[in-house]
Amino acid sequence: MSEVDPVVRAVEAALFAAQEPQSAEDLAAHIGSDANIAGALQALQADYAGRGIELVERGGRWHFQTAPDLAWLLRRETEQTRKLSRAATETLAIIAYHEPVSRAEIEAIRGVQVSKGTIDVLMEEGWITPAGRREVPGRPLIYATTPGFLTHFGLTSRRDLPGLEDLRAAGLLDPVDLALEGALATDDTDHSSDESDSLLENHEDQA
Missing domain, CATH: 1.10.10.10 (Winged helix-like DNA-binding domain superfamily/Winged helix DNA-binding domain)
Structure with a gap:
């Protein structure tokens, strides 16, 4: 198994733990301003493409979400x-x-x-x-x-x-x-x- 870029791992961990979508600036504040945040985000987005969860960007902020075609699995029957x-x-x-x-x-x-x-x-x-x-x-x-x-x-x-x-x-x-x-x-x-x-x-x- 090839070694994963530590910046990619750090960005993945930060996004996973975050309670709300994060901008590249938010991530840099945690990981370091000299880290290649943009490159790490692109790598993660490609790595999660087609999986059960995916990394998406909305209005300059990034977060993990359930793949749209699987959302029905998690939808509550009690939804109103x-x-x-x-x-x-x-x-x-x-x-x-x-x-x-x-x-x-x-x-x-x-x-x-x-x-x-x-x-x-x-x-x-x-x-x-x-x-x-x-x-x-x-x-x-x-x-x-x-x-x-x-x-x-x-x-x-x-x-x-x-x-x-x-x-x-x-x-x-x-x-x-x-x-x-x-x-x-x-x-x-x-x-x-x-x-x-x-x-x-x-x-x-x-x-």
Whole structure:
């Protein structure tokens, strides 16, 4: 058996013990800034490819997860699904496409007020988080999506969000659904608001 690179072993151990996804910088803080963290991550990802667990990167952070085709083995029969409300769906979509945004900006896009409860539900799910304050009078809180949002919806980054035409082609968006379409519409000059929200209109999210 060939000897395994000690940096690869150290990165593997750190990821296995971590309670949340780790960035390359997080790993370097534990293992050493002179270690080839990027090379170790690539080696581990290749080594775990096709196995029962795999190493994945979501939004610049790395973690081990069950291979998608085996997830059914670990799924509890007692799992409950809950329908995400229309307000929460639109709010999450707006944040994903326009982040970071304030509540007032979300309301301007939706055309209606956003209740604190809607924001709270999305924060409880771990999909959005406060991302500072807008430097304007009143300094309102602004919100952005989390690595947990990317993980839940199987996205590597927000660039993977599908567009409106993709949603229609998949039958996930009603052609006359102007309210949600308006929520997902983006400014072509705004790089931060890439495409649209496909998995959200499913509304079937695990509790």
